[in-house]
Amino acid sequence: MMKVVGIIALCLFAVAFADDEVKEPSACEEDRARRQNATLTESILHLIPTCDENGDYAALQCFTANDWCVCYRRNGENINTPSKNIKSCDCIRQADDAKTTGDTYVPRCDKNGYYRSKQCERDECWCVDKNGNILSDPQVGNVSC
Numbered sequence: 001m002m003k004v005v006g007i008i009a010l011c012l013f014a015v016a017f018a019d020d021e022v023k024e025p026s027a028c029e030e031d032r033a034r035r036q037n038a039t040l041t042e043s044i045l046h047l048i049p050t051c052d053e054n055g056d057y058a059a060l061q062c063f064t065a066n067d068w069c070v071c072y073r074r075n076g077e078n079i080n081t082p083s084k085n086i087k088s089c090d091c092i093r094q095a096d097d098a099k100t101t102g103d104t105y106v107p108r109c110d111k112n113g114y115y116r117s118k119q120c121e122r123d124e125c126w127c128v129d130k131n132g133n134i135l136s137d138p139q140v141g142n143v144s145c
Helices: 004-016 029-036 040-045 092-099
Strands: 060-064 069-071 118-121 124-127
Touching: 069 092
Parallel strands: none
Antiparallel strands: 060 069, 118 124
16 A cells, blocks of 8 residues: 555656756747758758747757758848858857847858958957857957968
8 A cells, every 4th residue: 555655656756856848939930840841842942940948949950952051040031141151040140139139249140151361340350260159369450361
């Protein structure tokens, strides 16, 4: 009898503390599911979006049937037009965010979407790698990267 009571108590405890919150799919996740169920012709013409861990649209979105990619805002809007050159969208998205918010620093990106080696804000410039990691301290005047 004590075993039965113990098992029932354990079950009630598990039910009481179980995470019963069901996460609703995000707009990106719903869009992805809809496009995955599209016909073959539709899926070739449209990309199937990738969502980040928060359920937002990932910055870099690529068509599955070819080498064309495009950069997206978190809400699923295109930042730029599709291109075969785009390999990264971190810089492009940061620049887009900065322009939207009125930030004084807007990163400069190359045609592949990577950060240009020389970045400047007002009269100071510094060097970064292609992922935007700072390689030198900001300096006034000419900076050679």
